[in-house]
Amino acid sequence: MHNAAFEDIPGTYVFTGERAIAGRHLNRFCMSLMSAVNRARFKRDERAYLDEWAMSDAQKQAVLKRDFKSLLEQGGNIFFVLKIAAVDGRPTQSVAASFAGQTTEEYAAMMRSGGRNPAGLRSISGRF
Amino acid sequence: MARITAGIGSSHVPAIGAAVDGGRMAHPDWAPIFAGYEWTRHWVAAQKPDVVILVYNDHASAFSLDVVPTFALGCADSFAPADEGWGPRRVPLVHGHSKLAWHIATSVVLDEFDITIMNEMNVDHGLTVPLSLILGQPSEWPVKVIPLAVNVIQYPTPTANRCFRLGEAIARAVRSFPEDLSVQVWGTGGMSHQLSGARAGLINRQWDTDFLDKLTADPDALRTMSHEEYVREAGSEGMELIMWLTMRGALGPRIRELYRFYHVPASNTAVGNVVFTPEG
Numbered sequence: 001m002h003n004a005a006f007e008d009i010p011g012t013y014v015f016t017g018e019r020a021i022a023g024r025h026l027n028r029f030c031m032s033l034m035s036a037v038n039r040a041r042f043k044r045d046e047r048a049y050l051d052e053w054a055m056s057d058a059q060k061q062a063v064l065k066r067d068f069k070s071l072l073e074q075g076g077n078i079f080f081v082l083k084i085a086a087v088d089g090r091p092t093q094s095v096a097a098s099f100a101g102q103t104t105e106e107y108a109a110m111m112r113s114g115g116r117n118p119a120g121l122r123s124i125s126g127r128f
Numbered sequence: 129m130a131r132i133t134a135g136i137g138s139s140h141v142p143a144i145g146a147a148v149d150g151g152r153m154a155h156p157d158w159a160p161i162f163a164g165y166e167w168t169r170h171w172v173a174a175q176k177p178d179v180v181i182l183v184y185n186d187h188a189s190a191f192s193l194d195v196v197p198t199f200a201l202g203c204a205d206s207f208a209p210a211d212e213g214w215g216p217r218r219v220p221l222v223h224g225h226s227k228l229a230w231h232i233a234t235s236v237v238l239d240e241f242d243i244t245i246m247n248e249m250n251v252d253h254g255l256t257v258p259l260s261l262i263l264g265q266p267s268e269w270p271v272k273v274i275p276l277a278v279n280v281i282q283y284p285t286p287t288a289n290r291c292f293r294l295g296e297a298i299a300r301a302v303r304s305f306p307e308d309l310s311v312q313v314w315g316t317g318g319m320s321h322q323l324s325g326a327r328a329g330l331i332n333r334q335w336d337t338d339f340l341d342k343l344t345a346d347p348d349a350l351r352t353m354s355h356e357e358y359v360r361e362a363g364s365e366g367m368e369l370i371m372w373l374t375m376r377g378a379l380g381p382r383i384r385e386l387y388r389f390y391h392v393p394a395s396n397t398a399v400g401n402v403v404f405t406p407e408g
Contacts, residue, residue, distance in 0.1 A: 003283065003355070003356070005354070005356040006283075006355075006356060006359065009327075009356070009359055010326060010327065011325040011326025011327040011328075012324075012325050012326075012327055012359060012363075012364050013324055013325050013364065014283050014359060015281060015282055015283055016283045017283070017284075024193070027192075027193050028192070028193070028194075031192040031193070033213065034211065034212075034213060039213075069325075072324055077281060077282070078281075078323050078324045078364075079187045079188040079281055080188050080193070082188075083188070083213050086212070086213030086214055087213070089214075092142070092143070092323065092395065092396060093395055093396060095324075096323050096324070096329060096396050097329075099324050099325050099326060099328040100325075100326050100327075100328050100329065107328075107329060111329055111331075111393040112157075112393065114331060114333065114392055114393075115320075115329050115330060115331025115392055115398065116322075116328070116329040116330045116331060117331075118327075118330055118331075118332045118335075118361065121326075121327050122360050123360070128360060
């Protein structure tokens with residue numbers, strides 16, 4: 001389930017088996033937000049709703065802070081954690097921008113001018 | 129006999145669906161994309177295919193991480209648009225072709241591709257956005273659709289070669305179906321994009337262009353490419369492009385490229401559209 005070659009790609013999370021194990025309950029919580037009833041319960045009392053899931057406290061804190069980088073580092077899958085952003089009515093671009101420490105406006109301007117250039121972002125070891 | 133008459137590659141960016149549904153198609157961010165698809169829209173309308181086999185991926189809509197099928201074929205009569213967290217897209221119900229789908233399922237499993245059979249499945253933007261881009265906004269979709277969902281969000285994803293070879297097996301299955309049907313295969317997803325991490329927003333125009341060139345002329349180079357190379361060059365979600373190889377595999381060795389469109393960006397993503405017909 002490990003693929004060392006992915007580790008050489010900087011700033012990139014490939015959702016491997018290791019990450020699936022670490023994020024099992026976090027991602028289950030995220031999937032529960034597909035139901036309108038659960039979304040309402042989460043909005044009413046986020047902490048109480050999170051406590052119904054067997055997540056680590058650090059994962060719960062990352063949800064409460066909407067720290068998407070931390071969520072991915074703790075096993076969140078991007079398509080699952082985006083469901084938290086959907087509850088907030090927050091666009092995907094805003095979440096994407098947050099990973100690189102950009103404002104949504106800076107990120108959107110970067111995308112309009114052709115996106116992030118991969119030069120220098122291919123390999124930590126310098127092989128590529 | 130049923131025959132594969134065309135292959136289409138298309139992105140399936142959710143924000144494009146939101147632009148259609150929200151009436152923002154004329155907005156400067158979106159107008160170039162709909163203009164770029166106009167040729168394909170007219171061409172498909174004139175071709176009037178009976179069935180589209182639509183290769184796409186589910187994005188945590190029909191499948192949670194409880195069950196992760198590598199390849200899941202929609203054998204149901206109909207597929208409802210999924211609620212992706214803000215209500216289902218207001219697009220028509222997708223009608224399937226159960227008889228052809230079951231024929232394909234039977235044929236490819238006996239051909240040693242152990243796909244999952246789906247008799248109930250909602251379909252998300254991965255499937256409905258290409259329909260909107262290529263078929264417009266009709267009150268009923270003018271074609272039956274057989275969804276083929278490929279896992280590209282939980283590693284291990286299938287190899288590019290496996291996707292290609294499944295396309296070959298699907299072509300064998302279609303050719304042995306006794307009804308006279310015009311069948312198109314659409315491969316969707318991509319092109320280069322990455323939604324998370326420090327490389328979020330990655331776009332690789334040169335690599336995307338090479339991918340499109342090779343898809344026509346040298347698909348072997350793409351089917352032997354490693355997952356690492358797809359992720360490194362096209363971004364973590366650019367890996368979706370392996371699904372275009374199922375379409376390419378279904379067309380046979382010699383094809384004609386009728387149309388190509390490439391645009392950056394649609395929200396976070398590079399958009400690509402190609403139209404192929406098989407040659408002999």
